[in-house]
Ligand SMILES: O=P(O)(O)OC[C@H]1O[C@H](OP(=O)(O)OP(=O)(O)O)[C@H](O)[C@@H]1O
């Protein structure tokens with residue numbers, strides 16, 4: 004079990020660079036909401052989508068986005084972790100799996116970040132295997148990588164550089180999910196670079 008130290012948290016943040024401030028973050032969430040509303044907030048749309056937040060990182064994005072969605076929806080969550088308290092991904096660990104009621108539904112998956120894409124690729128495949136009719140992926144941030152990813156997001160709030168970021172739900176070693184903006188951690192402060 005990791006020990007937490009307030010001083011370490013403050014040092015990580017002091018060395019970090021803010022790459023999107025709170026206003027830019029909120030504008031990005033609004034853009035995601037606009038795109039989802041354009042697709043689902045229509046009188047001729049009989050679909051009743053199930054919105055699934057991918058915990059824990061999506062908690063802030065989800066909480067900011069949901070009140071901006073104007074169409075009838077159901078909300079639920081799944082819980083998946085690939086990074087744990089590390090800054091590099093490992094195996095995808097399912098902590099809460101989707102409920103069987105995903106079968107036949109249009110699912111809107113919300114996640115904070117699409118990085119290497121392993122997490123959302125597995126999430127999407129699992130939902131389709133369980134009989135989901137369609138999976139629409141909306142991410143707050145899509146990280147620019149030089150290689151291709153195993154899954155694409157349908158809706159992206161921000162395209163971000165290839166840096167390890169924290170804030171707006173994202174953590175470094177368990178710290179700083181609570182920041183309103185997005186910060187890039189100084190590479191020298193990461194365990195694995
Ligand atoms: O595209 P990938 O390289 O697979 O990474 C993206 C995933 O990493 C983060 O989750 P993490 O495993 O850190 O768990 P958390 O949501 O609890 O922060 C994030 O929330 C995504 O789900």
Ligand SMILES: Nc1nc2[nH]cnc2c(=O)[nH]1
Nearest residue numbers: 118166167168169173174
């Ligand atoms: N906090 C955080 N979690 C991630 N998971 C995948 N990429 C990232 C990242 O850049 N920051």
